[in-house]
Amino acid sequence: MSETTCAACDCEIEGEAIQVNVGGKPVEVCCQECAERLQEAQALP
Ligand SMILES: [Zn+2]
Numbered sequence: 001m002s003e004t005t006c007a008a009c010d011c012e013i014e015g016e017a018i019q020v021n022v023g024g025k026p027v028e029v030c031c032q033e034c035a036e037r038l039q040e041a042q043a044l045p
Pocket residue numbers: 006007008009010011029030031034
C-alpha cells in the first residue's frame with residue numbers, strides 16, 4: 001500500500017500529484033497552491 005500525502009497540508013492526494021523540489025528533494029503536493037506554499041516556506045531564511 002502506498003498512499004501519497006501532500007507535503008504541505010498533509011491530506012491524501014487523490015489522482016495526480018504535483019511534484020515540486022524543496023531543498024533539492026522531490027516532494028508531492030495535492031495542488032498548485034500547496035506547491036507555492038512549500039516553495040515560499042523554503043525561501044525563508
Ligand atoms: Zn495540499
